[in-house]
Amino acid sequence: GESVGLHLPTLSVQEGDNSIINCAYSNSASDYFIWYKQESGKGPQFIIDIRSNMDKRQGQRVTVLLNKTVKHLSLQIAATQPGDSAVYFCAGDTGTASKLTFGTGTRLQVTL
């Protein structure tokens, strides 16, 4: 089955710096990945996704990189802001986001 995990439980960055949150997955059949942001007391909020036929996808201040060789993806947040403080989850699926497997999450703390 799928196993998705993150390398660090907590990441502390200074406001204005770039943040990199990492995620590893075990199922080589996984072909769709999503990054979610979860603020305290809220449900997960979609940030960005990527399919396995892509290596990189960019959004507004966020970039997701996918390395299928080592089964690793990362979320990069440019010019991190206090509003970026949250827990970030990666999730993977083998096809259609029908049954996502979630990692344990990384808490991003933005210091002033």
Place this chain on the structure above:
Amino acid sequence: NAGVTQTPKFQVLKTGQSMTLQCAQDMNHNSMYWYRQDPGMGLRLIYYSASEGTTDKGEVPNGYNVSRLNKREFSLRLESAAPSQTSVYFCASGRQGAVEPQHFGDGTRLSIL
């Protein structure tokens, strides 16, 4: 834009009591899901409904039942609550067969004493 709405937001139960968590979505999605989130862990799938009239077990279904009432609504029932079911429960919806993310409600925080 309501999206996915969950009720109640908070609930405290005693061991052995029963409870139904409600979820409704207004995005015309086929698929709906129930997850639980425990401290330090990711979301784990309890049950899902790929389409109206169908339900299937997820990773942690024991102690729960679900009902897909119609396309909009998907409820989760605890028949005899146990302290191990203390958790935050999230409902999500998505388009079956589409490669796109699921959309989540803001959760129900359930404590069982």
